[in-house]
Amino acid sequence: MPDTPDRPTHRWRTAAGILAFLCFAASALGMFAYFSHTQNQYVVALASFAPILLTSSLVGAVAAALGRRWILLAASVTAAAVGVALFGPLYVSDTRAESSTATSTAESSPRTLRVMQSNLMLGLADPNEVVRLADANAVDVLTVQELTHDAERALDASGIAQLLPYHFTEPTVGGGGGAGIYSRFPLSAEQQLPEFVLSNLVVDLDVGARDPVRLYTVHPVPPYPTPATLWASEMELLRHDLSRSSETANVVVSGDFNSTRSHSRFRDILSDGFVDAADTSGSGLLATYPTDKPYPAVVGIDHVLTRGATATALRRVTIPGSDHHGLIADLELKS
Numbered sequence: 001m002p003d004t005p006d007r008p009t010h011r012w013r014t015a016a017g018i019l020a021f022l023c024f025a026a027s028a029l030g031m032f033a034y035f036s037h038t039q040n041q042y043v044v045a046l047a048s049f050a051p052i053l054l055t056s057s058l059v060g061a062v063a064a065a066l067g068r069r070w071i072l073l074a075a076s077v078t079a080a081a082v083g084v085a086l087f088g089p090l091y092v093s094d095t096r097a098e099s100s101t102a103t104s105t106a107e108s109s110p111r112t113l114r115v116m117q118s119n120l121m122l123g124l125a126d127p128n129e130v131v132r133l134a135d136a137n138a139v140d141v142l143t144v145q146e147l148t149h150d151a152e153r154a155l156d157a158s159g160i161a162q163l164l165p166y167h168f169t170e171p172t173v174g175g176g177g178g179a180g181i182y183s184r185f186p187l188s189a190e191q192q193l194p195e196f197v198l199s200n201l202v203v204d205l206d207v208g209a210r211d212p213v214r215l216y217t218v219h220p221v222p223p224y225p226t227p228a229t230l231w232a233s234e235m236e237l238l239r240h241d242l243s244r245s246s247e248t249a250n251v252v253v254s255g256d257f258n259s260t261r262s263h264s265r266f267r268d269i270l271s272d273g274f275v276d277a278a279d280t281s282g283s284g285l286l287a288t289y290p291t292d293k294p295y296p297a298v299v300g301i302d303h304v305l306t307r308g309a310t311a312t313a314l315r316r317v318t319i320p321g322s323d324h325h326g327l328i329a330d331l332e333l334k335s
Contacts, residue, residue, distance in 0.1 A: 016067025023060025024072060027079040030054045030262075034086065037264045041228040048299045050262035051285055054083030090261070093282030111209055111333040113309065115141045116317075117302055119219075119256045119324035121292075122176050123148030126320040131158040133317055137328055139164070140184045141205065143217035143254040145198070147171045147178035155182075170199040179217050179255075188212065193241055196234055197221050200255075202241075213309070213333065214248040218255035231258065235265035243272055245307075250333045253305040256324065260299050261285065269305065277304040277311030277329045286316050292323040304329040 030053025033046040046053075057079035064073035116139040118130060123146060134142050142164055152171045160182055161167075168190040169180035179199035181187070186206040193200040198219045204212035220238055223231035245251045253274065259266035261276065270276060278284060287297035304314065304327055313330040 013067040013069075016063045017069045017072065020060045020064035020067060020069055020072040020076060023056040023063065024076050024079060026053045027055075027057035027060065027076070027083070030056075031079065031082060034262045035264065039229045039232045041224060044223040044228045044231070044263065047262045047264075048260050048301075050260075051083070051087055052298070054079060054086070057083065087261070087285060090276075090278050091282055091284040094280040111207060111335070113140050113205075113207065113213065113252070113331045113333060114138060115143065115215075115252060115254050115304055115329045115331060116326060117143050117217075117254045117256075117304060117329075118145075118319050118326040119302065119322060120144050120146045120148075120151055120319075121322040121324065122146050122174070123151030123154075123171075123178070125151070125322035127151065127154035127158040127160075129320050130326075131155065131160050131163060133319075133326065133328075134160075134182075135163050137317075139328065141215060141252075141254075142180075142182040143215075144180045144182075145178070145217065145219040145256045146176040147180045147199075148174055149178075151178075152180065168201060168203050170201060172199075176219075179219055181215065181217050183215075193238075195237055197226075197230070200238070200241075207333065209333065209335070211249050213250040213252060214245045216242070216251075216253040216255065218253060218257060220258050222258040232265060235259065235263075235268075239265075239269050239272060242269060242274065246273075248308070249335075250308040251306065252309060252331065254303075254327075254329075256302050258301050260301055266303075274305040274307045275311070277306065277314040277327075277331075280311045281314040281329075283314040286314065286325070286327070288316065288325040288327065290323045291318070291325055297325055302327050304331075306331060308334040310334075 030050040033043050034050040057076045061076035149171045164182035166183040166187045172178040177198045179201050187203045189204040191202050200218045202216045220234040287300050288302040309331040317326040319326045
């Protein structure tokens with residue numbers, strides 16, 4: 001009479017197989033959302049969590065191995081490898097940028113720019129802390145979104161003009177539509193980009209070089225609760241507007257993109273020659289939103305992009321009163 005499998009062991013292996021399958025299914029959904037170019041609101045939302053979904057493949061691989069589900073093990077390891085290939089490079093600084101920096105340093109002292117990015121959450125962020133952080137970190141440029149008239153007055157009262165005397169702002173009475181740029185350097189060619197629902201601004205910074213630095217503060221609408229179709233069209237519009245700065249040696253785009261690295265439309269902007277500061281600095285996936293919940297921030301929708309300039313460091317800072325972490329990026333400008 002053949003041996004029958006031990007019933008508790010069989011049940012445990014079945015449970016492990018189910019867990020492995022569910023984890024692989026989650027990672028497969030993450031991969032689908034990552035590569036999808038759809039405007040479906042649910043898929044766009046799912047893409048925000050693609051790194052987390054792909055990480056579940058590691059749990060699935062362990063469960064599959066323990067349950068001796070070899071096909072699921074192979075599938076889970078493949079999904080984990082895809083995740084490492086997609087996001088692993090963000091945790092490694094770009095050696096080409098480092099070598100180029102070393103060369104330029106040997107030849108001459110490179111020009112640097114320190115940019116701070118902050119969403120003020122409907123103008124409710126602590127203005128004293130925003131100014132303190134900018135001062136303590138010797139920030140050259142501060143970009144803000146969701147700037148209200150009250151928040152602008154509060155920043156003035158906190159001494160922003162003494163620290164960063166040049167500014168271009170488009171505040172709103174309330175809500176999240178306003179934006180602003182505060183700078184240590186003189187500004188020119190100030191413009192509000194047309195056709196966006198929220199304020200998106202662009203200026204030229206006179207940093208004392210032959211050519212000015214083109215600087216944007218951007219804030220496309222979120223894919224929820226606004227329609228994902230509107231978000232997609234604004235991301236395309238932003239890509240088009242940025243492409244017009246191709247003649248400028250140094251371009252910096254700082255803001256709340258309402259998009260993560262997992263959104264194909266965000267990566268479309270990178271394909272036009274822009275680089276996320278996380279790429280060259282090796283800072284990895286910095287989750288910046290939300291910060292007003294009992295759990296930590298889970299998605300990174302704030303970014304600093306460059307073209308020409310090279311980011312050597314990127315770090316996250318806490319902005320009391322805001323639902324976003326701020327970012328501080330150190331940039332070396334192309335001469």
